Amino acid sequence: MSALADRVDAFLAHLAHERRMSAHTQSAYARDLGSAADWLQERGLTDWGRVTTADLREFVAGRHRAGLKPASLARLVSALRSFYVWQMREGLARRNPATDVRAPKRPVRLPETVDVDDLAAMLDVTPEDDLEIRDHALLELFYSAGVRLAEAVGLDISDVDLAAGEARVLGKGSRQRSVPIGSRAIAALRNWLKVRPQLAAANETALFVSQRGSRLSRSSVAARMQRWAQQHGLPVHLHPHKLRHSFATHLLESSADLRAVQELLGHTNIGTTQIYTHLDFAHLAKVYDAAHPRAGRRADSDEA
Incomplete structure (x- = not known):
């Protein structure tokens, strides 16, 4: 070596x-x-x-x-x-030659989101079996709390306080934060906890478990989520991060509180959260075009 x-x-x-x-x-x-x-x-x-x-x-x-x-x-x-x-x-180098090295700028890619009404239609259903009850609780948690995939599968039962309506998640850099859970997610999680003992192995602490009784894997969550979306007629591909993006975007559209969204997402740098302001403006522009009586003139002025 x-x-x-x-x-x-x-x-x-x-x-x-x-x-x-x-x-x-x-x-x-x-x-x-x-x-x-x-x-x-x-x-x-x-x-x-x-x-x-x-x-x-x-x-x-x-x-x-x-x-x-x-x-x-x-x-x-x-x-x-x-x-x-x-x-x-450590005294192994006297200078940092990488300080002045620059990587090519990354193009700004706006996160993909799911329409509010489409999400409501997908989530407002009654699960038919234990696995669907689990999947429904997961989906509600993703959209209600904006958690990352690793944060969701890493949850233990003890991390969730349904009476208080919050969960403790372990985010990037081993940073722990508390996130609020909405009433729909609380109800879905209560339903899951009723049937969880039928699947979970003895002494398993994970909140979400697989058919084998052990902690649910990330790949299983992604596959089950897409399966759910297809079964319930969602017109777009669905993955966990898209639900997180949707959570942030819909919250920002309603509140315009970027700092609060930053805290909820667990971003250490508000610059990471600011990507959602682009989506928020796009939403406002769409509303303007649809509702303002003189919005049509914007196209004319653009062409001039």
Whole structure:
């Protein structure tokens, strides 16, 4: 193993044991820094401390030409910067050559959402069996609380207080937050808790369990959600994050309280939440076009 790889391994151990980053993030950083180490090794550079900004720019540019997407390039640059911050703190490097490296800008992609009426039609049904009761409770929770997929499947029974109407979820970076649960979701969860003992294995703490009695997997949730959407006539593809986007968008359309939505979503940076302001404006523009008596003149002025 090379000296370059040894230092990457030490950094990854730091991420796992001191910063307690998720396994997904650790895996991504391992790939990114491993590819950088391989690239440097091929060029005879065997010391991270001697790598220059020009070297890293050439590496990132090469990855860009190879077809790496902007989001992945941004993560790559972020990994390199964090790696050097750690090296400097440990006295292993005197400067951070990744500071002035820039990844190509990512195009702004507006999150896809589901229409309020379509969601209501899909959710306002009576489940027919235990698995459908579970799926219904999951769907209501996603839309009511705006939780992430990992947060939902990670819930234990003890994390949910239906009397208080809230749940404690473990978000990104092992940050815990409380989220409110609406009355429809509370009712659906009560129905699920009545039948859960028929499926759950002994001593299983997970709120949502599979037919085998163990904690429900992420892939199972995604598959069951799409199955539910198809069975109940939803005209668009459905996945957990689309329900989270819908939760945020519909809430922002009604309240315009960006800070509150940020807290509910568990975003550490309000800039992440601001993507929903684009959707909110799109909604307002649509309402304006449909309702204002002089809205039609906008098209005329645009053409002038």
